[in-house]
Amino acid sequence: MKIVLAGIGVISPIGNNRGDFWSALSNGASGVKSCNRFAPVTEMCAEVKNLNFNKFFDARRFRRVSSVSKYALVATGEAMADAGMDVGESFINAGAVVGITHGALDYSCEFHEGLIQDGPLGASPALFSDSVLNTVTGSLSLAFGIKGPAHTLMGGSPVGLKALALGADMLKAGRVDCSVVCSSEMLNQRSVEAYDKFGLVAKRANGSQGQGFYPDATIGFVPAEGASSVIMRPLSYAQQHGDKALAEVAGYGFAVGPVEQRIKRSITGALDMAALKAGEIDCVFSGANGGVNDSAEGEALGGILSEGTPAVCIKKNIGESFGAASLMSVAAGAISLKEQVIPFFMDGVVDSKVWAWAGKPSLSTIVDMKNILVVSNGLAGDAGCIILKRL
Amino acid sequence: MSRRRVVITGFGILSAHGRGGIPNLEGFKKGIDSTGEISAFDASGYRGRMAGEVKDFCYSRPLTKLRANRLDRSSLLLFAAFEDALSSAGLERPAEDCLLSLGTTLGGMISGMRYHNEGINKGFGRAKPAHLVDYMAHNQAANLMTEFALTGEAFTFSDACASSSNSIGFAFHKLRSGDVEMAVAGGYDTMCEFTVAGFNSLGAISTTKCRPFDKTRNGLVLGEGAAVLILEEMNAALKRGAKPLCEIIGYGASSDAFHSTRPDPEAKGAISAIRAALDDAQTTPDEIDYINAHGTATLYNDLMEARAIREVFEDRRVPVSSIKPMVGHMLGASGAVEAVATVMALKEGFIPPNINYVEPDPECEIHISTELDNKAFLTKALSNSFGFGGVNAALVMRRHSAL
Secondary structure (H helix, E strand, O other), X not given: OOEEEEEEEEEEOOEOOHHHHHHHHHOOXXXXXXXXXXXXXXXXXXXXXXXXXXXXXXXXXXXXXXXXXXXXXXHHHHHHHHOOOOOOHHHOOEEEEXXXXXXXXXXXXXXXXXXXXXXXXXXXXXXXXXXXXXXXXXXXXXXXXXXXXXXXXXXXXXXXXXXHHHHHHHHHOOOOOEEEEEEEEXXXXXXXXXXXXXXXXXXXXXXXXXOOOOOOEOOOXXXXXXXEEEEEEEHHHHHHOOOOOOEEEEEEEEEEOOHHHHHHHHHHHHHHHHOOOHHHOOEEEOOXXXXXXXXXXXXXXXXHOOOOOOEEOXXXXXXXXXXXXHHHHHHHHHHHHHHOEEOOEEOOOEOOOOEOOOOOEEOOEEOOOOEEEEEEEOOOOEEEEEEEEOO | OOOOOEEEEEEEEEXXXXXXXXXXXXXXXXXXXOOEEOOOOOOOOXXXXXXXXXXXXXXXXXXXXXXXXXXXXXXHHHHHHHHHHHHHOOOOOOOOOOEEEEEOOOOOHHHXXXXXXXXXXXXXXXXXXXXXXXXXXXXXXXXXXXXXXXXXXXXXXXXXXXXXXXXXXXXXXXXXXXXXXXXXXXXXXOOOHHHHHHHHHOOOEOOOOOOXXXXXXXXXXXXXXXXXXXXXXXXXXXXXXXXXXXXXXXXXXXXOOOOOOOOOOOOHHHHHHHHHHHHHXXXXXXXXXXXXXXXXXXXXXXXXXXXXXXXXXXXXXXXEEXXXXXXXXXXXHHHHHHHHHHHHHHHHOOOOOOOOOOOEOOOOOOOEOOOOOOOOOOOEEEEEEEEHHHEEEEEEXXXXXXX
16 A cells, blocks of 8 residues: 655744745755854754744634644644645544654643642643643644544654654554644753753854854754644545645654664665665655764765765754654655755765765755655664655 | 464563562452552642552662663663563563564653752752653663663654553554564553642542542542563464463554543543454454453543443443552553453453442443452453543453463
8 A cells, every 4th residue: 555645734943834844945044043042051943933823723722732732733734734635524534643752841841840849739730731742642633633543652853753654554554544643842941951961952153163064053953843744645545535645655664773773774674665775765854963973874874875865954954853853854855756856955965984064055956856765863762764755 | 364463472560569470460360459658759738649659669680781870760660571571471582673662651750850850949050961861751762772782663652541552552563464573562650749740730639549430439549560561473472482371352542532631421432442442353342251441430531431331332241340449540551551460361360350349330330340359261351541632542352262
């Protein structure tokens, strides 16, 4: 059974819908900006801007949900509209899978503060219910009437891809007619501070200290937020019902272990599933984020893909929003296949030895692509990848 | 075309009854109430102060890759359950590329609370980063993979109280479809003030005892624990000399789409999950000999679950019981611990009694089994789990035919 992406929704630091997101990527626009929100930890972040949640959702029940749920709700609504679907009956036999890294940290932190400062009487029931890790999935189910299986997967960056894989598995097994897959992340002071304690956050630096991934910044990732949602269907269903289809989800693989090994093993697993050879990959959407594991990722990709395979690193544009960023890479990859355009990429970056950021970035290039690889590497020791095929 | 069969070849379990099969089997058979006053923190400010804690737990195996003093209690409970499961299955280590599928609602929340405590009292600049190493809900699986050098895929489900039923169900389907040959599946959660405070604020904690389906029930008693099951494709298991304990034959899941915390009173989602599990198991309601209920002793859950059972099983008085009065509601661990209890019931031939059941509730008109230390030949059993966000999961298990 072929599984396809029938609709995409994106809430990101470079646009709050598919069109703006793609346009920004194609033009090399970046949502990584100076911001004082997390000073003195870092002066860089990538925020969602200008999202008017109340324009999309009128229901009183959603007005108080955390931003992580709001991003997911709007992105999913967009994905449904993009797929040409109506709300309600269409989703009785739909399943939902949401990939989460941190969840509603704002509410969780606030609940902790109330409890620690004021004891049992300081514990807020509203904050507790909305800080539960599956609150995003519950909100999607409520908002869109999703009554099939609804799961929340926890993980680092690869969790967006794991959610996609589980959504595909549910379709292949015939458990659902439609999978709604989402990953969402919100910026939070505590998580930024926490990552900084481990030396993982990029900071502004002068030219001599900068390492190249972000101009004038140290090695590290830029904290970011946003959500991506995709609607998945069997190809046959999509064709029968006139759903638009962007790309086939042809293969996926996940592995744990040392960075280079786990990336290679996950790619090998995905290639096997997709019945492809490594040389048939036309472009890779990398999970590189400016951090300490980028070199190893480069080694892994260089060791398995054909030399000169174009590599796109959208975290240069959108920052690191973990699971959400990896699913945004899938969205970007799918649009890239549909449009036959590789957005803003690092020219000739993949070679057998070094993940080189040197070289002038090339803006959008029109190509003949059939297969795209999306890779994600996590801090917790796992990696994953998805292979998308042109329809 | 015949379907691949999935068997459980071993398990590890930690609950308020203790660590391992022996104390838990005795507890579940005899209906021992192993709950007691909360000792993990000062619970004097809460309306309910009882819990099912894993008492006297000390993880003694020296770690080779991780530092024990940086690990949350959740990781250590998981490690213990995992080791016991391997030993029970006669394995030194799992197969290469074995799938790891776990469920949890809290992850390393005890560590998270410590971090917040230090941060709020001393300033977050001075809060120790060591508390963060094992805080997030996917860290424990990562720790297990690292310490025990596992190399396959790892998935962590956080579906509230249905987390580990869903993690087991996912693993079962992956095995049946041939994607993997072996899976380590289960769940864990710890006794943590964050959760007690949260459920207390919702008015969901019992002030007395956990009394599922009883007319005087007034809420849940929380617990902690871990359970891990080794799942294998049956022929491969038999070929290596494993002795299957039980077989998983069906799994169903659904979502209420009704309310963020309360279940749908019409039980449509629960009915859908149970029917999906029975269909998946190619089993009719008439063939089920025992239902291990979610049975939290909250007003709404028990009403809803009783309604679902009546709707699916109609006039057939299938024995129903919840083990939560004995060991507490272990949240993310509950599905896995209850699956182990169901395995024991099928293999050893008994029905775990629904203790603390004194006054039947006419609105929960189902057959609650209360007999202690009974004998019952069971062929097929259903285990239910329902959680916040309207998640519903059901597993169907069968006594293995070789037994």
